[in-house]
Amino acid sequence: KQQLQRPEPHTQQYPACSRRQWLQAQAAAALAAAAAGSFALPRPSQAAAAAATAPAGASCELQTSSATGLKWCDVVVGTGALPIKSAFTKANYTAKLASTGTVFDSTYQRKTPLIFKVGEHELIEALDVAVLGAEDMPPMREGGRRCVVASPGPMQRQGTKSLLWVVGLSQALEEAGELAADGSSKSDLMFEIELIAKRQRG
Numbered sequence: 001k002q003q004l005q006r007p008e009p010h011t012q013q014y015p016a017c018s019r020r021q022w023l024q025a026q027a028a029a030a031l032a033a034a035a036a037g038s039f040a041l042p043r044p045s046q047a048a049a050a051a052a053t054a055p056a057g058a059s060c061e062l063q064t065s066s067a068t069g070l071k072w073c074d075v076v077v078g079t080g081a082l083p084i085k086s087a088f089t090k091a092n093y094t095a096k097l098a099s100t101g102t103v104f105d106s107t108y109q110r111k112t113p114l115i116f117k118v119g120e121h122e123l124i125e126a127l128d129v130a131v132l133g134a135e136d137m138p139p140m141r142e143g144g145r146r147c148v149v150a151s152p153g154p155m156q157r158q159g160t161k162s163l164l165w166v167v168g169l170s171q172a173l174e175e176a177g178e179l180a181a182d183g184s185s186k187s188d189l190m191f192e193i194e195l196i197a198k199r200q201r202g
Contacts, residue, residue, distance in 0.1 A: 078144025
Protein backbone atom coordinates (compact mmCIF):
# COMPACT_ATOMS: atom_id res chain seq x y z
CA LYS A 1 0.00 0.00 0.00
CA GLN A 2 1.10 3.55 -0.64
CA GLN A 3 2.78 5.10 2.37
CA LEU A 4 2.17 8.80 3.03
CA GLN A 5 4.49 10.23 5.64
CA ARG A 6 5.44 13.57 7.06
CA PRO A 7 8.37 14.68 9.20
CA GLU A 8 8.05 15.02 12.95
CA PRO A 9 5.72 17.99 13.60
CA HIS A 10 8.14 19.76 15.94
CA THR A 11 10.80 19.80 13.19
CA GLN A 12 8.45 20.51 10.28
CA GLN A 13 9.03 23.89 8.67
CA TYR A 14 6.55 25.82 6.53
CA PRO A 15 8.71 28.30 4.56
CA ALA A 16 6.64 28.23 1.37
CA CYS A 17 3.11 27.68 2.63
CA SER A 18 0.89 27.90 5.67
CA ARG A 19 -0.10 24.86 7.73
CA ARG A 20 -3.59 25.18 6.22
CA GLN A 21 -2.10 24.87 2.73
CA TRP A 22 -0.01 21.94 3.87
CA LEU A 23 -3.12 20.20 5.23
CA GLN A 24 -4.94 20.84 1.96
CA ALA A 25 -2.02 19.33 0.02
CA GLN A 26 -1.96 16.30 2.31
CA ALA A 27 -5.72 15.91 2.01
CA ALA A 28 -5.40 15.97 -1.79
CA ALA A 29 -2.69 13.31 -1.59
CA ALA A 30 -4.88 11.22 0.69
CA LEU A 31 -7.82 11.52 -1.70
CA ALA A 32 -5.60 10.48 -4.61
CA ALA A 33 -4.40 7.46 -2.65
CA ALA A 34 -7.98 6.54 -1.79
CA ALA A 35 -8.97 6.83 -5.45
CA ALA A 36 -6.10 4.49 -6.32
CA GLY A 37 -7.42 1.99 -3.79
CA SER A 38 -4.52 2.39 -1.34
CA PHE A 39 -6.80 3.00 1.64
CA ALA A 40 -10.33 4.08 2.48
CA LEU A 41 -11.02 7.51 3.87
CA PRO A 42 -13.57 7.80 6.69
CA ARG A 43 -16.69 9.79 5.85
CA PRO A 44 -18.21 11.89 8.63
CA SER A 45 -21.60 10.19 8.33
CA GLN A 46 -20.02 6.74 8.34
CA ALA A 47 -17.77 7.61 11.27
CA ALA A 48 -20.71 8.92 13.27
CA ALA A 49 -22.72 5.78 12.53
CA ALA A 50 -19.74 3.62 13.42
CA ALA A 51 -19.34 5.37 16.76
CA ALA A 52 -22.76 4.04 17.70
CA THR A 53 -21.40 0.51 17.25
CA ALA A 54 -18.48 1.09 19.61
CA PRO A 55 -18.75 -0.68 22.99
CA ALA A 56 -20.89 1.24 25.42
CA GLY A 57 -19.69 1.68 28.96
CA ALA A 58 -20.27 3.56 32.15
CA SER A 59 -19.19 7.18 32.13
CA CYS A 60 -16.08 8.09 34.06
CA GLU A 61 -14.91 11.31 35.69
CA LEU A 62 -12.06 13.01 33.87
CA GLN A 63 -8.95 13.90 35.84
CA THR A 64 -5.97 15.90 34.68
CA SER A 65 -2.41 14.62 34.46
CA SER A 66 -0.23 17.36 35.91
CA ALA A 67 2.76 15.97 34.00
CA THR A 68 1.14 16.27 30.55
CA GLY A 69 -2.03 18.36 30.87
CA LEU A 70 -3.96 15.46 29.32
CA LYS A 71 -7.42 14.85 30.76
CA TRP A 72 -8.17 11.15 31.16
CA CYS A 73 -10.28 8.50 32.82
CA ASP A 74 -10.63 4.73 32.59
CA VAL A 75 -14.01 3.46 31.41
CA VAL A 76 -12.78 -0.11 31.85
CA VAL A 77 -9.56 -1.00 33.67
CA GLY A 78 -7.81 -3.75 31.72
CA THR A 79 -6.40 -6.87 33.31
CA GLY A 80 -4.12 -8.01 30.47
CA ALA A 81 -0.50 -7.30 29.63
CA LEU A 82 1.07 -3.88 29.87
CA PRO A 83 2.13 -2.09 26.66
CA ILE A 84 5.80 -1.96 25.73
CA LYS A 85 7.26 1.14 24.13
CA SER A 86 8.20 0.64 20.45
CA ALA A 87 6.26 -2.64 20.32
CA PHE A 88 3.44 -3.18 17.83
CA THR A 89 0.16 -2.53 19.62
CA LYS A 90 -3.40 -3.10 18.42
CA ALA A 91 -6.24 -0.82 19.47
CA ASN A 92 -9.67 0.43 18.51
CA TYR A 93 -10.54 4.09 18.92
CA THR A 94 -13.15 6.72 18.23
CA ALA A 95 -11.91 10.29 17.69
CA LYS A 96 -14.15 13.34 18.06
CA LEU A 97 -14.16 17.08 18.66
CA ALA A 98 -14.74 17.66 22.35
CA SER A 99 -16.46 20.97 21.61
CA THR A 100 -19.22 19.50 19.42
CA GLY A 101 -18.99 15.72 19.84
CA THR A 102 -18.48 15.36 16.07
CA VAL A 103 -16.78 12.06 15.26
CA PHE A 104 -14.05 12.54 12.67
CA ASP A 105 -12.56 9.04 12.65
CA SER A 106 -13.24 5.57 14.04
CA THR A 107 -11.61 2.17 13.60
CA TYR A 108 -15.05 0.69 14.22
CA GLN A 109 -16.13 2.24 10.90
CA ARG A 110 -13.16 0.67 9.12
CA LYS A 111 -13.83 -2.61 10.96
CA THR A 112 -10.07 -2.97 11.31
CA PRO A 113 -8.20 -2.23 14.54
CA LEU A 114 -5.24 0.10 14.34
CA ILE A 115 -1.78 -1.46 14.59
CA PHE A 116 0.98 0.97 15.49
CA LYS A 117 4.29 1.19 17.31
CA VAL A 118 3.31 2.83 20.55
CA GLY A 119 5.63 5.57 21.76
CA GLU A 120 7.15 6.13 18.30
CA HIS A 121 4.98 9.16 17.50
CA GLU A 122 3.22 7.47 14.60
CA LEU A 123 -0.11 9.04 15.54
CA ILE A 124 -1.07 11.91 17.81
CA GLU A 125 0.98 12.50 20.95
CA ALA A 126 -2.07 12.04 23.17
CA LEU A 127 -2.53 8.41 22.06
CA ASP A 128 1.05 7.44 22.92
CA VAL A 129 0.71 9.01 26.36
CA ALA A 130 -2.76 7.51 26.89
CA VAL A 131 -1.47 3.98 26.26
CA LEU A 132 1.96 4.19 27.91
CA GLY A 133 0.92 6.44 30.78
CA ALA A 134 2.83 9.25 32.46
CA GLU A 135 4.28 10.08 35.85
CA ASP A 136 0.84 10.52 37.39
CA MET A 137 -1.18 8.37 34.95
CA PRO A 138 -0.86 4.56 34.91
CA PRO A 139 -0.36 2.75 31.60
CA MET A 140 -3.30 0.96 30.03
CA ARG A 141 -3.57 -2.82 30.15
CA GLU A 142 -4.95 -5.04 27.41
CA GLY A 143 -8.71 -5.22 27.66
CA GLY A 144 -8.90 -1.70 29.04
CA ARG A 145 -10.77 1.29 27.63
CA ARG A 146 -9.63 4.83 28.31
CA CYS A 147 -10.99 8.25 27.43
CA VAL A 148 -8.50 11.07 26.92
CA VAL A 149 -9.01 14.74 26.04
CA ALA A 150 -6.13 16.68 24.48
CA SER A 151 -6.14 20.48 24.46
CA PRO A 152 -4.51 22.42 21.61
CA GLY A 153 -0.74 22.22 22.08
CA PRO A 154 1.87 19.45 22.50
CA MET A 155 -0.68 16.68 23.13
CA GLN A 156 -2.23 17.34 19.70
CA ARG A 157 1.10 17.01 17.91
CA GLN A 158 0.45 14.88 14.82
CA GLY A 159 2.64 11.94 13.79
CA THR A 160 3.66 10.15 10.62
CA LYS A 161 0.38 8.22 10.26
CA SER A 162 -2.00 11.08 11.04
CA LEU A 163 -3.36 10.95 7.48
CA LEU A 164 -5.70 8.31 8.86
CA TRP A 165 -7.87 11.17 10.06
CA VAL A 166 -6.48 14.44 8.67
CA VAL A 167 -9.26 14.89 6.09
CA GLY A 168 -12.09 14.17 8.51
CA LEU A 169 -10.50 16.30 11.22
CA SER A 170 -10.04 19.29 8.92
CA GLN A 171 -13.66 19.05 7.72
CA ALA A 172 -15.01 18.75 11.27
CA LEU A 173 -12.94 21.72 12.48
CA GLU A 174 -14.04 23.93 9.58
CA GLU A 175 -17.71 23.05 10.06
CA ALA A 176 -17.45 23.81 13.78
CA GLY A 177 -15.55 27.05 13.24
CA GLU A 178 -12.68 25.60 15.26
CA LEU A 179 -9.97 25.72 12.57
CA ALA A 180 -7.26 28.26 13.38
CA ALA A 181 -5.72 30.50 10.72
CA ASP A 182 -2.57 28.34 10.68
CA GLY A 183 -4.64 25.18 10.11
CA SER A 184 -4.35 23.89 13.67
CA SER A 185 -7.23 22.94 15.95
CA LYS A 186 -8.85 25.37 18.38
CA SER A 187 -10.92 22.55 19.86
CA ASP A 188 -10.01 19.93 22.42
CA LEU A 189 -9.84 16.47 20.81
CA MET A 190 -11.32 13.43 22.54
CA PHE A 191 -10.19 9.85 21.95
CA GLU A 192 -11.84 6.75 23.33
CA ILE A 193 -9.23 3.99 23.11
CA GLU A 194 -9.64 0.25 23.55
CA LEU A 195 -6.41 -1.75 23.93
CA ILE A 196 -7.38 -5.10 22.51
CA ALA A 197 -4.46 -7.17 21.32
CA LYS A 198 -1.27 -8.83 22.31
CA ARG A 199 1.73 -6.90 21.09
CA GLN A 200 4.85 -8.08 19.36
CA ARG A 201 8.28 -6.52 19.37
CA GLY A 202 9.15 -4.70 16.15
